[in-house]
Amino acid sequence: MTVRITAHRQPAGEVLMIDGRLDAAGVEELDRVMAGLAGTVYLDLTGLRSVDKAGLEALRAVRDRGVMLVGTSRYLRLLLGARTRRRRARVTDK
Numbered sequence: 636m637t638v639r640i641t642a643h644r645q646p647a648g649e650v651l652m653i654d655g656r657l658d659a660a661g662v663e664e665l666d667r668v669m670a671g672l673a674g675t676v677y678l679d680l681t682g683l684r685s686v687d688k689a690g691l692e693a694l695r696a697v698r699d700r701g702v703m704l705v706g707t708s709r710y711l712r713l714l715l716g717a718r719t720r721r722r723r724a725r726v727t728d729k
Contacts, residue, residue, distance in 0.1 A: 639682075657686045
């Protein structure tokens with residue numbers, strides 16, 4: 636399985652459940668699904684089993700656009716946060 640994306644509307648906003656492996660092909664699918672959404676969006680990553688470089692960059696990009704990432708593992712939070720800390724360091728150095 637590469638990735639399965641399931642959408643659910645909740646009172647708080649649209650929830651996209653991401654299951655499987657988020658790779659470059661999965662990123663294209665995620666982009667397609669997210670293009671039709673407006674308002675508050677949550678990505679539920681509880682079922683995410685692995686992510687490659689393209690998937691990680693996509694998660695960072697949607698997070699930077701205000702999409703809430705929920706159900707992240709400690710390891711994924713570490714990967715997602717590593718770049719953010721470096722970017723902050725560059726900004727404060729200017």
